[in-house]
Amino acid sequence: MKPRFLFRSPRIRRALLALPLCLPLAWAPLSAAAQSAPAAAPAAAAAPKVLRYAFQIAETGFDPAQISDTYSRIVASNIFESPLTYDFLARPAKLVPQTAAALPEISPDFKRFVLRIRPGIYFADDPAFKGRKRELTAADYVYSLKRHYDPKLKSPSLYQLEGAKLLGLSELRKKAVDNKQPFDYDTEVEGLRALDRYTFEIRLAEPAPRFHYFLADAGSMGAVAREVIEAYPGKSMEHPVGTGPFRLAQWKRSSKITLERNPGYRAVTYDAQPAADDAVGQAILARLKGRSLPMIDRVEVSIIEESQPRWLAFLNGQLDMLERLPNEFAGIAIPNDRLAPHLAKKGVTMERVPAGDATFSYFAMEHPVVGGYTPDKVALRRALALAYDSAAEVALVRRQQAVVAQGVIPPNMSGYDPTLRTEMSEYNVARAKALLDLYGYTDKNGDGLRDLPDGKPLVLEYTSQPDQQSKQLQELWRKAMGAIGVKIEFKTAKWPENLKASRAGKLMMWGVAWLAAIPDGSYFLELMYGPNKGQANHARFDMPAFNALFEKQQGMADGPEREAVMRELQLMGVAYMPYKVNAHRILTDLMHPQVIGYRRHPFLRDFWRYVDIDTTALEKAR
Template sequence: MKMKALLLGAAASLALAPAAFAGRGTDGEVKILYWQAPSILNPYLSGGTKDVESASMIIEPLARYDEKGNMVPFLAQEIPTLENGGVSEDLTTITWKLKPGLKWSDGTPVTSEDVKFTADYCMHPEGGCAQLSFFDGVEKVETLDELTVKVTFDQPKPNPYGPFVGGQSPIIQKKQFENCMGAKAPECTEANFNPIGTGPFKVVEFKPNDVITMEANPNYRDPDKPAFAKVTFKGGGDATAAGRAVLETGEFDYAWNLQLAPDVIANMEKGGKGKAIAGFGPLVERLEMNLTDPSPSLPEGERSTRKHPHPFLSDKRVRQALSMAIDRELLVEIGYGKAGKVTCDLVPAPEIYAAKNDYCLKQDIDGANKLLDEAGYKDTNGDGIRETPDGKPLKILYQTSTNAVRQDFQALIKEWWRQIGVDTELRNINASVFFGGDPGSPDTFQKFYADVQMYANTFNGTDPQQYLAAYRCGNEPKPESQWQGENINRYCDPEYDKLIDELARTGDINKRAEIAIKMNNMLTKDSYTIVPLVHRGRVSAHSNTLGGVVLNVWDSELWNVADWYRIK
């Protein structure tokens, strides 16, 4: 049956070619450059990709996804399925078995207690877990023996591979984090900056928003890996400098996220030191519309919360007009070339889950102006700026991270919005801060102290269930969650929440696709809460002397860093 096929298909795995190196630590140092600098090494306290991926070298999940989107075991002995008995016939439980003999980098054994604790940590009611949607529908997690853990769901779960799967949901050590539960989580600096892990590398020194020094984990489960004895993980700068450091000067071995115009990358490759690599997954550059009021005149703790609806972005017609004014084809041309596609969807891939909407493909300035006219937003004083019916100017603070492509997008969108009578103030924030998740910072994308913000994110694996579940009512960042949460624009629709639950209990792959597409449409074309712009390919670069790199658009790009080696 189709439900069973879905679960059996998840067990597919990839056998990687053996790495061409002699043993652990024999290839010296590898230098990695992420121009968005990591600010924390605990992905449960940050939704930033740069934090999740840097941490993935140190702490690992039970299973993750390979470059084809197949699920492969990491800390687990195998992927639980109906066939092997790991998933119950009624689909309400999944039982994982750890590989025997696993050790943390401090030499202590990894047990099922660590797995259970990880769930307890993220699901703590007073905590602010950035990855809470992975545990959506989890009723309890219990240990059956030292190596076995059982997850029970509150309803049948045809896709039970949320908790502990993928780079966003790794296992953390109970001993290290047990005094860091709930509201105390952000206060545990030592644990958050220096997690004890099972990955190929361990932290030597972490300087937030700057550099991480790592060394080979002496207790890594493969005695011949990793080939590199040391990692210098540098953060900061910009995408241009990162590309040059690998492709032109050879100063670094790997550069992540080369968000640059295609001709710029092509010219850099002429330097002869490395090559760019690219692949399309579900990554979407988009605008998030703040449905709440971010005004600094509101008391701290009430800005950008549901206590105060936005004075004009609460009106769908305004959000729709802002979307209609944008020329997405031009954005793709100047920003990404062949590494980008126009999209109207939040989930453009995999193919079966793609709605393939076309409502936003063509710019319509006249239509946007007509829509705002009909909605009663007039320019009553002749200054070129429309006002709400109660006289508030349509002035928008539009923020994003500092990046040349994003600033080009901002400038164009500001001009298009001027043509429909909307005044726009542009703001760009250092990416390390913007995506950092610091609950004390006013500048994070989670806090959303702006009217509109632009960024891109994606999801692990080939099923968007967890990604779409992020928009459940109550999953928005707020003071009581330490400003963590994935429902960034504060969307809340009880009908959408019902679809989250329906998707969770639906096994037929075609019916799952129907539900997911409906959810995509509710967030995009039906409400314009999320305004997709570009379906982006991931573009990174590595030196000609770095072997073993396999670009993965379905998980952390550093998913197989244990297999990297130096080409002699």
């Protein structure tokens, strides 16, 4: 009997009832002989292996050229494939070929990258291919990368390619914009071209020693087939067709995503290279090495935005794993950061790692209230940041499942300096008030609230989501602004709506997180690089001195000199405060005993192919 408290809240009850049933149906068509002989029962088919878990934020779609949110990219990374990927068990992260036959050939000046695609890789079947098997070729990557330059698609990942300055592509894009004509996919450019059926070349205007890391992100650089894009005009977000291990089977927007094994996926077996002293990694390898991938038949992802129903669904066995344990249940599930005995007795295991991310609130630099580079505007942002208590956020909202940030680059990334101490983490209400007084942000009409220097009301508008954690963060901001006499209002909408508005530069402030996709800390400095406005740079910070220094470090080899430049860039971010960076999270994932082989990778999103479901353990749990 289930505890009665599970059903007291109608909202929680509805969320639980919307989850997939625990008992997947197994079926198989009857042969003609079986149909003519009713007494002979057909052999029962093996129950499909299904991985069930939940996203806490709704997806936006599944076109690599149009998505930037983590959850959409997780799905896309399991459908599409990039030329490179990461060894699933190697720590530190190690690049390995995926559709490529080998790691790229890189010229000594880091301006030329050549990749050769393995023959015999095919896209999943689709009517667009008119009944023919469609082989992946070099031209598919040329087309897929060009799509990011198509102005019509407004790619949020374009900055990764434009920053590397692929020869001729930006000019091709500019021609389409200036002439108001469709982007020309058929014009060959020096910076991106197929040399033969299976080989393509990328040429850059300037050195980019770490450019090839971007070619390991299937969520943005995965190969699409031109025939599919053209067969379903305007529907690429909902009709993904790739070469990966899974294909989209069903999608109920913002509610349920179901993927199934791609029957045409090539023969790939489990292999990895964990460190010799990595006991966990070695144990996983010993158990799974040589197994055909993927090992599961289906993945069912529910969208459960609120923490409590997501937690209860895991406890009830309706989810096989709980990715990102909600902070409010840390004391119950992992007291003192160790797995609780009552969960251990059920065979639950945990994976706990630094997230490689930064949580922050941004100030829109083009907004007339909080934006600008003059001393008074800089003082306003720094005062607002000083009034906000990041340590309280870590303690009260994140329940110590994070560390307070000193800058935008998180631990375990190049450019991270563990000795760095900055104003970013400082909480000082008195200093915040003094800054506001000094620059004329005082109460001019006697209502007890501060006004702008010109006498107009000072009103902040903070955008957020309707989930419980977002409400807790709102309360911290309300309290912080109340302590310094600043009025703040909150605008609440669903994540996809906020993301769209933010890209368009329509928000004043928004609290979000940025998650690492590559091992290089400059991925976080991209948040402040001017040309990235509307893409990575949602704050729209654009300062020539920062931009020039950012470009300098992009071409530098790894080492102390580059680290020093990255430190300077972080300090510029602290000084001008386009982002109030609060914390770097620590993530805990919980797995029921039927989940075999799961391990959180710092950058790899497509883990589904590497896990198995132990159906025997699953039946025992039921």
